[in-house]
Amino acid sequence: MPRVVITILFVLGMSLLHAQNRDCWMFLASSVLPQEVQVVDGKMEGYSVWFHALAISDIQNPAVYETFQIDSMQCYSTDVFPCQLSRDTTDTTTGMVTESSFDTTGIISDAVDADSVWNIPNSGDWEISSSVEVKYEQLEMMQGYDWINEGFSGEGVTIAVLDAGFEGFLNDSAFQHIIETGSILNTYDFVKKDNDVFHSSSHGTQVMSCLAGMQKEDSTEVQYLGLAPCARYLLVRAEQSYSGRLVKEINFINALEWAVQQGADIITSSLIFGEQLYTRQQMNGQSLISQAAEKAYQQNVLVLNSAGNSDQNHWEILGAPGDAEHVLTIGACEWNGLKSSFSSVGPTSDWRAKPDLIARGLVFVTSNNHLSTESGTSFSCPLVAGFAACVMQLHPDWSAEKVRSELLQSATLYPYRDYAHGYGIPQAGYFLFPSDLPPADSATFHLEMMSDQVVEVVVHIAEEAVPQALDEALGEEADSGEGQDESDLLYVQLLDSLGRIVEYWAIVPEGKSGGLYDISGVPGGALKVYYKKYIQQMDFR
Amino acid sequence: MSGSVKYLFLLFLSSSALFSSSQKVLLHRKSSSVLQRNETAQSMSNAGRWFYTRTSLLGSVVPTPISGDIGMSYAGCFFFGNDHRFTRSISRHLSWGWGLGFQLLTYGIRQQKNNALSNQVLYNRQSLNTYALPVDIFIRQHFTQKSNTLGWYLDLGWKGCWNFYQLLVSQEELDPKVNQGVGRRYIYNSRLDYVSRWAQFGVFRMGRGHVAVGVMHRFTHFFRTSNSIYAGKLLPDLPRWIGTIEFTFWNRNKSAKKDEDEL
Structure with missing residues (x-):
């Protein structure tokens, strides 16, 4: 009994000591910071925002200018995403530059807009004099804005999207550019056996927004949600539901065959056939739909499939047809490149490495004219499909095999791969600026x-x-x-x-x-x- | 060093190790945990939801030696049932379920000199039928990753039956010469007061997918005492074991529609 009391007292004491030390560190860190930072220019609410080098001046001491190099920062409408700010302070009288950084935890609120104030303890008043740049992280992580800036948007590439329905697609302003230009080449519903696919589920619409969505800001500025707004599309309803029980493999197989016959260059699907139909041992690439996907690839069509969102349940591994050897299986990652907690992992049951690539798993999508955040490998997959469309636009002579191979080599971790991240996130710079690729680093x-x-x-x-x-x-x-x-x-x-x-x-x-x-x-x-x-x-x- | 001081010292060392961890592990996985070949677990995708199946049962009485005055003609024994079952996941290995249904159990009675069930007339063929409404409750062990009736499973359950109708059919072969061309006569006796109205069974079955085989063991006596028969004594019990083969069906399209509606 005395031992139990001693143990409890000791652990309590250690915990208090540990907490006090943490406060000390926070004090040391914050003692070099300005007290208040005011956002003069910037619109952030509801968007993923990346700051780049905010210039900040001290109101009380104009001789000192500060530049905040913000490594990365997100701001959503409902969440606070702290980040680490690194600061270069230049004293214009002496020319001396000092460097420091601090964490924004608990400092920067979520509803940041013009005139927002961030209260930072222990210093004077500071004013931001530069603007912020709004970019969607889902594209930025793939260097997607390089594709956009270089004029690539999937033009001339035909993408077949297999999903459970595209409800709200026709009325969504984010897709009017596709509808008005006649970029929807064909549609078919393999569940109801007709041409109407714009019903039953908005999942396909959200997937499409990660491929071709364009959000207009202030009636002039256009924000891309995906990288292939100018591609041609084949919309296919291949299942009743994108989750729960996927009931008919034959619909999916027919949809694959139809897409190939319609001349698709890329087939992307966010339907995953896993625990509802198969055992883990069957995730060896030999299921009917995996074989069908492999056949499509042999017809020179690049096939992409999301890995699945099962890592937090007992199933854990990816589903078919992501287990097919040449299907590009796309997992989801956090903003820092780490696998999302839900993203299914590999390998296949015959120990082939999967997934192949990852992309952002928390994305902005549009559905029924509303911009919202959604998460899942369902959205990582079309992001990479749009990326692949840009590659095909840049290299129209490349085969599906070549595109697949180059996509893998462009990824951040290549040639390293594991069963959670694949080769990492594909990078546009590999294709657009190959001469700018950094030389092989020395040993780290x-x-x-x-x-x-x-x-x-x-x-x-x-x-x-x-x-x-x-x-x-x-x-x-x-x-x-x-x-x-x-x-x-x-x-x-x-x-x-x-x-x-x-x-x-x-x-x-x-x-x-x-x-x-x-x-x-x-x-x-x-x-x-x-x-x-x-x-x-x-x-x- | 006293015991308490020594204990505190060890505790300090372990706590120090805890607080002085170096690198931060954001992800650590073992592939073996993902690819457990011999894992026995079911899908939990239907957890929190009743899984409805319709089951048809066919079977017969298991030949069992019985003592007493009633001889069995096992070739004439027959069991038919139709159940509506609902199962629900409890854990990765277990489900429980209940069901309602209808069942017909026919015992073939062998011709014998001392016919205990009616009078002393000799019959060519005789069958004792009970029509019942069963209610059953069972616990289900899964051996594969598929949920509910998918994959291998083993059920252990209890079934209670209300015998709402009983019928004794006796077939007598007559001499055509004596009966002017009538060679066969059936005698029907229903609502037999010597047959128990209630019965309890233990149920054990093993199945995979749509097909299962099982056995049922009746815990209760088939008969009850009645002054109308066997001199008011309890008749000898009939065989208690019944073997069954079951065919189970479910509506997968309907399940998918339900999933979709819930989205």
């Missing part, structure tokens, strides 16, 4: 054998690394990965003697520590590590 880490069974990943600290004290100030958000983009994440995997990934990690290294890894479970295997474009593999043979 090295591996050390600590013993016969333990390997340590030792990260090489860059000079411009953020001070550790400020990392501590990130608190809980840092624990969940907020404040880290994909270039900050360190990916580790253990491979068995057959080259299969038996265990994998995505971590945020702290200091030099990239973690200790027990290799005793993979005799004859290997440890592969990816960090900031550098890959190293240690074989245990």
Whole structure:
């Protein structure tokens, strides 16, 4: 009994001490910050907003100018997304530049608009004098705005969209450019056996907005929601429902065949045939619909399918036809490149690596003339399909096989892949500015054998690394990965003697520590590590 | 070092290790957890929802030696049932369900000299039929990942029956010479007061997909005492085991429509 009391008191004491230390770090971090920042220009509410280098001046001391380089920031209408601001302070009298950063947790409110005020403790009043740039993260993460700026919009490419219905599509202003230009080549409902697909479910409409949606702002400014607004479309209703029980594979197979016959260059589907119809063992690419998708690919059609949203239930793995070998299976990721918690994982039951690529899983979609946020691999898939349409527009002579191969190589993690992220997020710069690709980076880490069974990943600290004290100030958000983009994440995997990934990690290294890894479970295997474009593999043979 | 101090020291070491963790692990997966080949679990996609099936049962009495004055003609025994069942997931391995239905149980009675069920007249063929409305409750163990009746499953249940109608049919072969060309006569006795109105069964069945095989064991005595027969004594019980084969059907299209409506 006394031991129980001592234990409770001790744990309580340690918790209090830990909490006090956290407050200390917050105080140290905030002591270098201005007290109040006022947004003079900017419209953010309801949109995903990326700030770029806000110039801020101190009202009380105009001689000092500050530039906030904001690594990444989102702002939705209902949520607060804290971020880390890094600040370069230039004293114009001395020319001296100092650098610091802070976390916006609890500082920046969600309803930010012109004249919004952010209260930051311990300093004077500050005024923002620059404007903000509104960009949709779902496109920005794929460098999609490079496609748009270079004039690529999927023109000349035919995309077949297989879904459960396109209710509200015809009346949505986001698609009027498609309807008015006659870009809907054909439609067919394989459930009811007629040509009307604009009913039953708005899921297809939301998917279409990630392909071709265009949101007009202030009657002049156009915001792209997808990358293929100028493509031609075949809209197919291939199932009764996009979730729950998918009942008839034959509808999906017929839809695939019809799309090929209609001349589709790309077939994208956000229907997943998984636990309702199959066992995990059947996710080996041999199901009827997976074979049909593979046949379509052999007809020189690029086939994309969402991985599924089953990672938080017992099913976990992707569904058919995402298990087919040449179908591009698309998972979902968070803004920092980390796999979304719901996104289904691989491998297939015969240990082929899946998914292939990932894209943003929390997106802005339009449905019934309303812009809203939705999440799911259903929307990651059309984002990549639109991306692929731009690739086909740029290289109309490329085969589906070539496009598929190049898409994989353009991804952020390539040639590293795991069963959660695939090769990562496709990047437009790979296609548009191949000469600008950065040279192979030097080693960002090295591996050390600590013993016969333990390997340590030792990260090489860059000079411009953020001070550790400020990392501590990130608190809980840092624990969940907020404040880290994909270039900050360190990916580790253990491979068995057959080259299969038996265990994998995505971590945020702290200091030099990239973690200790027990290799005793993979005799004859290997440890592969990816960090900031550098890959190293240690074989245990 | 005293016991308490030593304990505190160890506690401090473990707590220090807890608070001094280095890198932050955002994702850690083992592929083996994803590809468990021998996993026995059902889909939970229908959890929180009743899964409706219609089941037709065919079967017969399991030949069992009985003692007493009633001889069985097992070739004449027959069981037919039609159930409406509702199942619901409890966990990844278990469901429970209940059902309502109709069943007909026919016992073939062998011709014998001492006919216990009616009079002393000898008959060529005799059958004792009970028409019942059963209610059953069962617990279902799943062995594959498919939900409800999909995949392999095993049921253990209880069934209560109300025998709302009883019928004893006796077929007598007559001598045509004596009866002027009439060679066969049927005698129907219904609402038999010596047959129990209530019956309880234990149910055990194993199935996969649309087909299941099972056995039912009657816990209660088939007869009850009646002054109208067998000198007021309780008749010898009939065989208690019934073997069945079941065919189950469900409307998948309707299930999908329901999903869609809920979206």
